[in-house]
Amino acid sequence: MTTEERTVAFLQHVQGGGTVEATDWMPDEYRQRLIRFIEAHANSEIMGALPEREWIPRAPSLKRKLGLTAKVQDEVGHGQLLYRIVEDLGKPREQMLEDLIAGRTKFHNVFHYPTGTWADVGVIAWLVDGAAVISQGALLRTSYAPYGRIMKRVCWEEAFHLKHGEDICLTLAAGTSMQRAMLQEALTRWWGPIMMFHGPPTPPETDQDLRWRIKPKPNDTLRQEFLDHYVPQIWELGLTLPDPQLRKDSATGRWGYTEPDWGELREVIRGRGPASQVRLAFRRLTYEEGAWVRTAILGRSAAA
Amino acid sequence: MGADRNPGPERRRVAEAAPMNEHALSVFEVFRQEKPTDAFTHEGSVVAPDVDLACQYALSVFSRRAEAYRLWVVPRAAIRQIDDPDLLRPPGDHRYRLARTYRGTIEKRRKLRARVLGEAP
Numbered sequence: 001m002t003t004e005e006r007t008v009a010f011l012q013h014v015q016g017g018g019t020v021e022a023t024d025w026m027p028d029e030y031r032q033r034l035i036r037f038i039e040a041h042a043n044s045e046i047m048g049a050l051p052e053r054e055w056i057p058r059a060p061s062l063k064r065k066l067g068l069t070a071k072v073q074d075e076v077g078h079g080q081l082l083y084r085i086v087e088d089l090g091k092p093r094e095q096m097l098e099d100l101i102a103g104r105t106k107f108h109n110v111f112h113y114p115t116g117t118w119a120d121v122g123v124i125a126w127l128v129d130g131a132a133v134i135s136q137g138a139l140l141r142t143s144y145a146p147y148g149r150i151m152k153r154v155c156w157e158e159a160f161h162l163k164h165g166e167d168i169c170l171t172l173a174a175g176t177s178m179q180r181a182m183l184q185e186a187l188t189r190w191w192g193p194i195m196m197f198h199g200p201p202t203p204p205e206t207d208q209d210l211r212w213r214i215k216p217k218p219n220d221t222l223r224q225e226f227l228d229h230y231v232p233q234i235w236e237l238g239l240t241l242p243d244p245q246l247r248k249d250s251a252t253g254r255w256g257y258t259e260p261d262w263g264e265l266r267e268v269i270r271g272r273g274p275a276s277q278v279r280l281a282f283r284r285l286t287y288e289e290g291a292w293v294r295t296a297i298l299g300r301s302a303a304a
Numbered sequence: 305m306g307a308d309r310n311p312g313p314e315r316r317r318v319a320e321a322a323p324m325n326e327h328a329l330s331v332f333e334v335f336r337q338e339k340p341t342d343a344f345t346h347e348g349s350v351v352a353p354d355v356d357l358a359c360q361y362a363l364s365v366f367s368r369r370a371e372a373y374r375l376w377v378v379p380r381a382a383i384r385q386i387d388d389p390d391l392l393r394p395p396g397d398h399r400y401r402l403a404r405t406y407r408g409t410i411e412k413r414r415k416l417r418a419r420v421l422g423e424a425p
Binding site: 023070073074077080081084087088093149150153157297298 | 328329331346347348349350351352353357361364365366368369385387
């Protein structure tokens with residue numbers, strides 16, 4: 001078989017629901033797309049730990065501090081699992097960490113924004129993680145089996161993040177008028193970035209990650225699932241969302257909304273978001289401060 | 305996957321999947337047993353310079369919620385994979401090895417019971 005014939009057979013296999021293992025032959029384009037997709041996911045896990053980490057010392061109670069610490073640990077753990085998958089595809093971890101701090105690779109738009117109040121912590125854990133679980137739940141059926149298997153653990157742990165975040169939001173919603181206002185203010189600020197979370201409504205026929213079934217569902221389908229699940233829950237609390245066009249069409253079952261500013265999304269993920277450079281600087285600092293640990297570990301392995 | 309398979313994969317070591325060209329780190333596969341009566345299930349992997357550190361990583365990545373009764377940490381290089389369909393699913397009908405093939409016993413028993421009852425004095 002020629003490479004082209006192999007590639008056609010491979011594409012039919014993945015499009016027909018077949019899965020791929022690290023040891024299987026795969027077209028180079030598929031491998032490169034997997035690396036880019038999963039590496040960005042891994043970057044998002046460890047960059048996503050940073051905005052929440054800022055609130056561990058300021059958590060309002062010991063219980064919240066424990067919950068938040070556990071969540072931050074989970075996110076870093078997910079980063080570990082995902083970087084491992086990419087290492088098996090051929091990209092060394094050191095290279096990934098260096099590409100991230102040099103701004104050569106991307107992480108999710110929502111982690112480029114500042115976390116101004118404790119209510120942000122609740123909104124992130126409930127709704128940003130909520131949006132993430134919609135994507136990650138779909139990824140259980142990715143064509144790349146090692147990625148799908150890891151998603152089982154990730155989704156299981158994320159279930160706690162959502163409930164922990166919802167609990168923070170419900171407590172604030174039932175609190176003083178100041179707490180309620182703080183929650184509303186955080187929700188209003190986060191709604192724009194959350195609506196961009198699943199990406200622009202790329203036509204499925206031109207979305208290459210969809211073609212190789214690296215991701216099983218189109219961006220806009222994920223956003224519709226998110227809105228369907230969370231908007232009624234938000235409105236039920238008497239909170240408002242800053243989009244006058246947001247409503248469900250009872251005939252089609254689809255949510256209408258004001259088109260997000262996709263130009264802002266492109267700028268933000270290129271490292272020009274309000275907190276992009278601060279976060280990357282912190283990641284760089286941590287990487288440099290941890291250099292002695294890596295040296296010690298490698299010294300140990302050289303001696304072994 | 306079935307679309308394509310390299311020749312002679314049954315003798316290929318799983319280690320070949322990972323070009324661990326970086327320094328002297330190696331991959332360790334982690335298996336988790338949830339309850340003493342459960343079988344171990346593959347959970348994922350960690351990278352470490354030796355098995356002691358691999359065990360530390362396995363603990364912190366795969367058992368933060370007391371979800372493991374035991375963990376097995378195995379050098380990937382020690383795992384031999386068999387994935388040749390000619391060996392795993394050889395041609396031929398193997399249904400005679402399965403209990404459900406012998407469901408006819410219900411009907412046979414019914415007939416036999418009627419006959420024994422009919423012969424009774």
